Amino acid sequence: DGVDPAVLEDVAREVAAAAGRLVLDERPADLGVSEKSSRTDVVTDMDRRSQQLLLDRLAVLRPDDAVLGEEEGGRGGRSGVTWVVDPIDGTTNYLYAVPQYSVSVAAVVGDPGTPGAWRALAGVVLAPALGETYSAHVGGGARLTTAGGTVPLRVTDVRDLAVSLVGTGFGYDAGDRERQARALVGLLPRVRDIRRHGSAALDLCAVACGRLDAYYETGLNAWDRAAGELVALEAGAVLGGLDDEVADRDLTWVAAPGVADAFAALVRGLTREHVVVPAVS
Numbered sequence: 001d002g003v004d005p006a007v008l009e010d011v012a013r014e015v016a017a018a019a020g021r022l023v024l025d026e027r028p029a030d031l032g033v034s035e036k037s038s039r040t041d042v043v044t045d046m047d048r049r050s051q052q053l054l055l056d057r058l059a060v061l062r063p064d065d066a067v068l069g070e071e072e073g074g075r076g077g078r079s080g081v082t083w084v085v086d087p088i089d090g091t092t093n094y095l096y097a098v099p100q101y102s103v104s105v106a107a108v109v110g111d112p113g114t115p116g117a118w119r120a121l122a123g124v125v126l127a128p129a130l131g132e133t134y135s136a137h138v139g140g141g142a143r144l145t146t147a148g149g150t151v152p153l154r155v156t157d158v159r160d161l162a163v164s165l166v167g168t169g170f171g172y173d174a175g176d177r178e179r180q181a182r183a184l185v186g187l188l189p190r191v192r193d194i195r196r197h198g199s200a201a202l203d204l205c206a207v208a209c210g211r212l213d214a215y216y217e218t219g220l221n222a223w224d225r226a227a228g229e230l231v232a233l234e235a236g237a238v239l240g241g242l243d244d245e246v247a248d249r250d251l252t253w254v255a256a257p258g259v260a261d262a263f264a265a266l267v268r269g270l271t272r273e274h275v276v277v278p279a280v281s
């Protein structure tokens with residue numbers, strides 16, 4: 001079966017492992033940094049090389065599937081499956097040799113360009129500098145593989161938001177960042193503490209494995225979250241967006257079930273109040 005989610009997870013593991021080796025073993029002294037949408041939004045030559053490797057491997061293993069990547073140069077396909085890939089999620093960390101960066105690979109069906117119009121069948125988030133591979137397929141649970149072996153993932157059983165450790169991240173546009181900072185002012189006094197690790201894909205996996213109780217961010221793209229969301233869901237997390245249970249660019253939140261209602265109410269309120277700019281009619 002061409003869309004057996006377990007098979008797709010194996011493919012994702014294989015191509016992510018190859019990209020992870022490239023990114024870690026061949027990190028050059030001169031990273032070839034250039035700026036994208038703003039001075040803080042950077043891309044390195046390695047982002048492009050890693051995406052090209054993913055494209056090349058997927059062309060061999062899954063020639064009929066489409067590929068959508070963070071960097072330019074995806075391709076179409078006729079199978080109905082699209083690989084949504086972030087060749088380096090956490091590029092700023094990669095730039096500074098902070099180990100919290102990842103290769104994110106998801107197999108989705110539907111239109112990954114439209115929120116709510118796609119769902120992930122399989123996903124892998126691989127952090128080469130940490131030696132960690134998070135993976136899941138729909139209905140099959142979530143796993144963490146390290147040199148020590150593979151363990152199933154489960155979210156925390158926290159029930160009180162006041163003692164919850166919450167992750168977040170910030171977009172690259174200066175105006176967005178100012179609004180996100182204002183929302184954070186309302187959140188920080190209500191939780192145990194905040195972490196900004198710098199890779200959305202790894203933040204989602206951190207909720208899955210209990211290193212965070214919850215995580216939220218505005219402005220995520222499908223490639224930042226497609227794989228990590230599935231890992232979190234399969235580990236028992238609850239997930240949603242600004243209005244419903246579909247995460248989108250306005251808001252992606254994910255939480256352990258015991259704090260999900262309280263967390264969703266808080267981050268939705270703060271996002272509406274501070275972050276989402278009402279459309280001018």
Ligand code: IPD
Nearest residue numbers: 088089090091169170198199200
């Ligand atoms: C970024 C990281 C970061 C998040 C940004 C993303 P990139 O991805 O995931 O943690 O806060 O929103 O764009 O650009 O390094 O692939």
